[in-house]
Amino acid sequence: MAIEGDTKDWTWVLQRRCEQCGVDSAREDPASVPALLRDAVGRWQEVLRRPDVRDRPDDATWSPLEYAAHVRDVFGVFAGRLRLMVDEDGPTFADWDQDAAAVAGQYASQDPAAVSAELTTAGLALADAFAAVPAGQWERRGLRSNGSEFTVRTLSQYLVHDVLHHLHDVRG
Structure with missing residues (x-):
């Protein structure tokens, strides 16, 4: 069964605890x-080794594998956005539809070992990219196409919530 898309604006996590x-x-x-x-x-590597990695808890919720594939792709999207913010003045980010990406990428049928390797590579590369940003550049700005403004600081905060929230979703 198809999962209903998430249309919530999660930017509120920049203001208060989830x-x-x-x-x-x-x-x-x-x-x-x-x-x-x-x-x-x-x-995430531990989650992807679980025997239930493909099991959805219910028809409306992704499996741990699907969440992990999403997080892998989030790492790539945020790496691109961070790079734009550091390299350009006031860039506007390309749209990314996470639900369309899940369908197009057939998250549910991906190989857990491959997702683990790709998530690891992307996550560690993004960690290195954030480590390389000097404190003097943390307030550089970028815009989502819907007008939501981010700085390098708030982009990092939004990312942290997304990655950790999904670990909570899968009891990781």
């Missing part, structure tokens, strides 16, 4: 992100 997962991403800054991402990558 009651669902407990993450208070507003407390983080780009300097803390590399360690958080490296830890999360290890936790």
Whole structure:
């Protein structure tokens, strides 16, 4: 069964703690992100080794494998956005429809070992990219196509919430 798309605006996580997962991403800054991402990558590797990795808890919720494939792709999208913010003044990010990506990428049928390797590579590369951003560039800005403004700082906070929230979703 197809999963209903997520149309919520999650930017509120930049202002307050997420009651669902407990993450208070507003407390983080780009300097803390590399360690958080490296830890999360290890936790995702464990999730992807579970025997139930393909099992959906219900018809409306992704399996751990599908969440992991999503996080892998999030790493790639955020790496591109971070690169734009550092290299350009005030870029506008290309649209990314996470639900369309899940369908097109056939997340449910992917190989868990391949997803683990790809997630690891992408997550560690993104950790390194955040580690390379000097503190003087944390307030560089970029825009989503819907007008939501991010800085390198808030992009890192939004990313932290997404990755950790999905670990919470899969009890990772």
